[in-house]
Amino acid sequence: MSTEPAVTDTPDPASDEPWQRLDTRVVWVDAAKTLLSMVPAGIAIAFFGAEINWGTMAPILAATAFGVLGGIADLLRWVKTRYRITDQYVERRTGLLVRQHRSIRRDRIRSVDTSAKLRHKLAGLRVVTVGAGQHSAAGEAALVLDAVRTETALRLRQDLLYGATPAAPAEAAPRREQADGQVLARLERSWVLYNMFSIWAFLMAAGLLWGTYWLLRMFGLDPEGFVQGLADWDAIGTAWTIVIAVAAVGVVGVAGLAVAFVTENWRFVLQRVPGERGTVLRTTQGLLKTREVNRDDNRLRGVQIAEPLLWRWIGMADTTVVSTGLSMWSTTPSAQILPRGPVSVARRVAAEVLETTPSPVDRPLRTHPRRALRRRAGWALTTTAVVTGLLAWLTTLIDGLPDGVWFAGLGVLPVGLGLAVVAYRALGHTVADGYLVVRSGAWARTTAALQSRAVVGVTFRQSLLQRRLGLVTVEATTAAGMGGYSALDVAAADAVELADAAAPGLLTPFRVATAAAADDPVAAQARP
Amino acid sequence: MAEQPIALRPPEHRVERRAIGLWALQSLIGFAVLAGLLTAAYLIFDGARSWLGPILVVVVVWGAVVTVVMPLWRYAVHRWEVTEDAVYAVSGWIVREWRVVPLSRIQTVDTIRGPLEQAMGLATLVVTTASSRGAVKIPGIDAQVAARVADELTKITQRTPGDAT
Incomplete structure (x- = not known):
């Protein structure tokens, strides 16, 4: 656990530490x-007398082959x-x-x-993922051990994150007993509505309906006939049939999303746990697939709350x-500390x-x-x-177009102007208690609070048009999160003040x- | 640069005059390749001439304007300075950028020399921080000056403890 620069950059191959298997x-x-x-194919053949031909059996045979090959590859x-x-x-x-x-140091x-x-x-x-700040070191993937025994996983985490292994009893204690941390949020039932x-x-x-359709076909059932027999579709008419179909598909999808949300976030808990x-x-969540993510508070540089426009x-x-070290773009959203939910909870948790x-x-x-609105x-x-x-030009090129x-292009205008107003109203910034707070975004209004000590540089950006309007975009660059957080279109006279x-x-x-003369930069510049 | 758009003074050093030629050449080569491809397509595909023609004209006119205006404009804007505490650079033309990075947060200092820059004795100084968006690029400075500044910056940053995040 040494942080001295004497640590060599490549691992010592002669180290006598024994190699271990998974x-x-x-x-x-x-x-x-x-x-x-192999089971689904077996059942289909044995009990339903399905014929082995590629027409009906292709998906199930492909799935079987995939499963068997996957098993062998994993072995x-x-x-x-x-x-x-x-x-x-x-x-x-x-x-x-x-x-x-x-190797990871x-x-x-x-x-x-x-x-x-x-x-x-x-x-x-348990599958153990060891991360070492892949965000800044581009292209470096995390080291994954898939898989080790639960006790080993706990010991590894203890060793790697906190150094020395504590006495053995800590391992023996069941997982849930470790709840000596401060609980910041738990899953609430109403959150499912948001998702x-x-x-x-x-x-x-x-996806669900397509899968079901194939499955039923494979077992010799006739889903098409079943649906057709449900009602007299000809009497209902095409328009209503479409409405009913869309509604039915929507209900299936909404139920599917609800189930997916609940299984993924089952027993979700966000807590702050002491370590050495x-x-x-720490967040823990999941019914079938459980996930636990730990985020070192020493690397915490701020929070961000995004509110989608339509919701x-x-x-x-x-x-x-x-x-720092948590990528915004990783497949497991380790930076996300709450499931999508009410903004009141988000703000309370952010404060805590x-x-x-x-x-x-x-x-x-x-x-x-x-x-800025202009x-x-x-x-x-x-x-x-x-x-x-472009549309007008295309009509001259393509004869078929009326x-x-x-004229349809003009339809963009009201939507664009609406978004312009929304985007303008989202703009805001302040500096308070050592935090830079910036807000912007039309489709998702995003409020980000970044610690001043995390700022590793300042960038001002001004286009020709911004210059004529007297506006500047001020960006604080940082090693954490998105790499930079911008206050868009600040008044040019206030830009340096804000960055400072x-x-x-x-x-x-x-x-x-000086600050007093900064009100009139032209006059200030005129002095030698 | 009569008046300052923001309340910062311009950095001390201009880039080399040769940089005007470099930028003009870079722009010329880029647009020549693009226009060449378009012209080839124009000659080969008869059916596409009606819409490739206007695009080709726009590219040629825009390329000519950029090649003449951009290098002079950039030369008027681009400036750089290294103090004991920070690297400060201004760049751009239509969109202008002021970048300030404290020396204590610098992670790497590189000089980059492309084939054109080598022929003209120029170099680009690139100063990166831990931020993915924080690199300061100073193009068009004398190769020897760039090497000297890079050496000094490397020495200073090695003395700074911590991982600069």
């Missing part, structure tokens, strides 16, 4: 998985994978054809997370932490996570000059002009005048 239970899980994947992976933990490194060797050797480790699918849970296994209604419902329903290197924010009327929000009262995200924000309206007009122009098509408050002292040598 848990042997992985083999049994693989075998069971392989057998299970080979187990045979070829070794890992070890030395004083300075976590190392893993794997790969059948391409040998892969990955232990003092660079930023997170050790465990997850388990149903098959892992039944076998008492049921979405355009994804139709996509999900389409300071506290961590702002019911106060829906996504809450993420701004933290930052431990600042009043919370930076609750602070009143300074509005931006009205000229810029946004300008975008709306330009977009409309471009779309209309002459009036360009966000990053105290950085700009002092470059400022043209």
